Amino acid sequence: MADYDLTVIGGGVGGLNVASGAAQLGARVALIEKNKLGGDCLYTGCVPTKTLIHSAKIVSNIKRSKAYGLNETTVSFDFKNVVNHMRDVITKVGERDDPKRFENMGVKVIFANGRFIDPHTFEFDGHRITSRKFVIATGSRAVAIPIKGLENIKYLTNENALGLDYLPKSIIILGAGPIGLEFAQMFARFGSKVIILEKMGQVLPREDKELADTLESILKEEGIEIYTCINVDRVKQEGNLKVVVAECSGQPRTFQADEFMIAIGRAPNLEGLNLEAAGIKAEKKGILVNKYMRTTAKNIWACGDVTGQYLFTHVAEYQAGLVIPNALIPFVKRKADYRVVPWVTFTDPELGRVGLTEDEARKRYKQIKVYKYDVKDLDRAIIEGAAKGIIKIVCTTRGMILGAHVLAPQGGEIVHEFILAMKSNLGVRNISETIHVYPTLAQIVKRTTDKYYAEKIFSGWVPKFTKKLIRWFG
Ligand SMILES: Cc1cc2nc3c(=O)[nH]c(=O)nc-3n(C[C@H](O)[C@H](O)[C@H](O)COP(=O)(O)OP(=O)(O)OC[C@H]3O[C@@H](n4cnc5c(N)ncnc54)[C@H](O)[C@@H]3O)c2cc1C
Numbered sequence: 063m064a065d066y067d068l069t070v071i072g073g074g075v076g077g078l079n080v081a082s083g084a085a086q087l088g089a090r091v092a093l094i095e096k097n098k099l100g101g102d103c104l105y106t107g108c109v110p111t112k113t114l115i116h117s118a119k120i121v122s123n124i125k126r127s128k129a130y131g132l133n134e135t136t137v138s139f140d141f142k143n144v145v146n147h148m149r150d151v152i153t154k155v156g157e158r159d160d161p162k163r164f165e166n167m168g169v170k171v172i173f174a175n176g177r178f179i180d181p182h183t184f185e186f187d188g189h190r191i192t193s194r195k196f197v198i199a200t201g202s203r204a205v206a207i208p209i210k211g212l213e214n215i216k217y218l219t220n221e222n223a224l225g226l227d228y229l230p231k232s233i234i235i236l237g238a239g240p241i242g243l244e245f246a247q248m249f250a251r252f253g254s255k256v257i258i259l260e261k262m263g264q265v266l267p268r269e270d271k272e273l274a275d276t277l278e279s280i281l282k283e284e285g286i287e288i289y290t291c292i293n294v295d296r297v298k299q300e301g302n303l304k305v306v307v308a309e310c311s312g313q314p315r316t317f318q319a320d321e322f323m324i325a326i327g328r329a330p331n332l333e334g335l336n337l338e339a340a341g342i343k344a345e346k347k348g349i350l351v352n353k354y355m356r357t358t359a360k361n362i363w364a365c366g367d368v369t370g371q372y373l374f375t376h377v378a379e380y381q382a383g384l385v386i387p388n389a390l391i392p393f394v395k396r397k398a399d400y401r402v403v404p405w406v407t408f409t410d411p412e413l414g415r416v417g418l419t420e421d422e423a424r425k426r427y428k429q430i431k432v433y434k435y436d437v438k439d440l441d442r443a444i445i446e447g448a449a450k451g452i453i454k455i456v457c458t459t460r461g462m463i464l465g466a467h468v469l470a471p472q473g474g475e476i477v478h479e480f481i482l483a484m485k486s487n488l489g490v491r492n493i494s495e496t497i498h499v500y501p502t503l504a505q506i507v508k509r510t511t512d513k514y515y516a517e518k519i520f521s522g523w524v525p526k527f528t529k530k531l532i533r534w535f536g
Pocket residue numbers: 071072073074075076077094095096097098099100101102103104106107108109111112174175176199200201202220241331333334335365366367368372373374375376377378408
């Protein structure tokens with residue numbers, strides 16, 4: 063008999079969810095982690111970045127005290143204490159990931175870095191364990207492209223940037239994806255001079271261009287320099303400064319700063335696992351899985367960032383929820399359904415998104431409808447001195463939502479109404495007919511969907527007809 067029913071490799075969000083779920087279903091489970099339980103999200107991703115972003119937002123609000131009718135005031139802080147606060151938050155959130163908690167559930171937690179010997183055997187530190195089934199959830203890490211000179215300078219990624227206990231005076235960030243933008247605004251709000259270099263012609267190239275451009279303007283107003291036309295040629299150290307030699311639309315450009323950070327995407331953590339011995343195929347993006355999260359080896363599943371699909375904590379958790387029954391319960395086959403996958407970029411304003419962008423929808427559908435609302439017209443946003451952003455809904459001509467994009471204060475919370483609507487096949491009409499509380503930020507959802515009715519009622523034949531009715535009978 064095999065030592066375990068299920069062995070999970072990697073103790074981040076994906077792996078921990080699988081291990082606890084499987085143990086609670088009665089399986090004999092081993093969990094192999096090479097570092098600490100908790101993964102990227104807890105130590106070098108979501109939790110520390112959102113903590114720093116929150117502190118930076120408080121700094122920014124204090125700096126703007128006059129805008130709230132308060133006396134102008136200076137804000138004082140020691141960046142070391144800010145970082146210590148971030149570490150305290152990690153410890154608090156990480157209590158749930160205490161190995162003892164998993165041992166108490168019956169999971170055998172093993173701290174080791176091992177490799178497959180065959181599809182049923184895993185070796186670490188001279189030991190071998192056998193398992194009927196495996197789940198790989200080893201996550202991802204920052205990828206570095208071969209830029210000339212990179213090997214000669216000390217550069218930052220999300221990992222060591224979160225280890226800094228001093229605030230860089232100036233920093234160049236390569237890549238205007240979510241990592242680049244979230245770090246950029248956070249550092250800038252604390253007082254660093256920030257330069258963002260992006261190659262794709264817009265920040266957040268995967269997002270709706272109109273909202274991404276609006277966010278770019280907002281970040282520029284905060285003093286961040288952004289160039290979206292950049293081809294980096296090389297980097298070098300000159301004295302205390304890092305120098306980036308690049309070109310922008312054929313023009314040579316040079317940038318310099320104290321620090322250089324790379325945020326240009328992720329690579330799956332596959333090194334050393336000896337996947338071939340287990341018959342697992344992988345591409346550059348990650349391990350190949352089918353819609354049931356099964357790898358090319360029939361007793362091995364994968365979930366989370368290592369699959370290279372949607373690199374988000376909530377997706378890793380969703381995939382873990384598929385893997386548990388698919389791997390353990392005979393005859394159960396739960397398919398991954400990615401029709402409604404939301405995410406949020408935690409800049410201020412936040413950019414919440416679900417479904418198709420306007421461009422994506424135009425490519426897929428003959429006719430679409432787009433409704434927009436400017437946050438500057440929303441009472442609650444004006445009250446809070448945060449009236450910046452746009453909301454955009456992309457829908458079919460019959461009002462079924464294809465995509466929703468919320469660049470607004472708390473856009474990450476607001477977008478959830480659209481997520482539920484899309485998941486439940488509710489249309490703009492259902493939202494518009496729902497009473498929303500005044501004055502909330504959530505009213506922006508109703509205001510945008512109301513435009514669907516406004517278009518139908520206040521234009522075309524309806525007003526002409528009602529005008530006559532009012533004249534005759536009014
Ligand atoms: C800066 C940053 C900010 C982010 N912010 C957000 C956010 O706000 N919201 C969001 O949804 N997502 C966010 N993400 C993405 C999120 O962190 C990941 O999608 C999530 O952590 C993926 O979970 P996972 O379980 O697949 O991998 P991980 O959480 O990375 O866990 C993988 C685990 O496997 C271990 N491991 C690796 N190799 C081996 C091996 N060979 N043997 C044993 N163990 C191994 C690692 O040590 C790690 O503990 C952010 C990411 C970054 C980098």
